[in-house]
Amino acid sequence: MKSLLEEVRRVEQEAELLIRPEELEAALDLMATEISHRLGDTTPIILCIMTGGLVTCGKLLTRLHFPLQLDYLHVSRYRNQTAGSDDIAWLGKRPEHLAGRHILIVDDILDEGYTMQAIVAFCRQAGAASVSTSVLLDKASARKTAITPDFCAFTIPDRYVFGYGMDYKSFLRNAAGIYAVSR
Numbered sequence: 055m056k057s058l059l060e061e062v063r064r065v066e067q068e069a070e071l072l073i074r075p076e077e078l079e080a081a082l083d084l085m086a087t088e089i090s091h092r093l094g095d096t097t098p099i100i101l102c103i104m105t106g107g108l109v110t111c112g113k114l115l116t117r118l119h120f121p122l123q124l125d126y127l128h129v130s131r132y133r134n135q136t137a138g139s140d141d142i143a144w145l146g147k148r149p150e151h152l153a154g155r156h157i158l159i160v161d162d163i164l165d166e167g168y169t170m171q172a173i174v175a176f177c178r179q180a181g182a183a184s185v186s187t188s189v190l191l192d193k194a195s196a197r198k199t200a201i202t203p204d205f206c207a208f209t210i211p212d213r214y215v216f217g218y219g220m221d222y223k224s225f226l227r228n229a230a231g232i233y234a235v236s237r
């Protein structure tokens with residue numbers, strides 16, 4: 055643990071700030087307006103993808119001023135590492151009562167796309183009336199699947215990032231901006 059903490063401190067010190075907190079807040083305002091226009095009269099279920107989606111989803115929620123319900127799904131593909139594994143671990147309970155409902159999935163980042171692809175498939179199989187996807191960050195150049203987000207705040211380069219819910223080896227989720235790990 056001591057050496058991991060030393061590594062985390064070094065990564066934090068050497069990281070490059072990509073997106074400032076004020077820019078994130080302003081972009082979330084815009085994303086919330088767009089989501090409200092498109093989904094405001096559908097009484098959607100907002101599906102927060104834990105753990106990384108927690109900050110984006112929480113900040114988005116208070117900007118959505120229409121009737122909605124909140125649920126969550128806990129999946130992990132990176133297992134606190136900086137590269138994804140071949141399989142997605144489904145942790146905890148799976149949401150019920152999605153049939154016939156409009157679903158908005160909210161996550162922090164769309165990277166290779168495997169995680170979101172699996173969650174969309176799950177919602178469709180559960181009989182959702184529609185499934186929309188919303189991410190704070192789109193790492194489009196790293197994509198290995200056909201998925202694109204319906205709502206997205208920023209497109210970022212192919213760098214490993216942390217902050218605003220995203221971790222570096224399970225730490226640094228609490229950083230207030232988006233930082234890229236130094237190369």
Ligand SMILES: O=P(O)(O)OC[C@H]1O[C@H](OP(=O)(O)OP(=O)(O)O)[C@H](O)[C@@H]1O
Nearest residue numbers: 104105106130131132165166167168169
């Ligand atoms: O597009 P992909 O390459 O599949 O990666 C995106 C997913 O990876 C991260 O989750 P992670 O598995 O790290 O779990 P976490 O949310 O607990 O950090 C992130 O929160 C996304 O859910």
Ligand code: HPA
Nearest residue numbers: 165213214215216220221
């Ligand atoms: O760049 C990333 N940072 C943190 N978590 C992630 N999960 C997929 N890509 C990333």
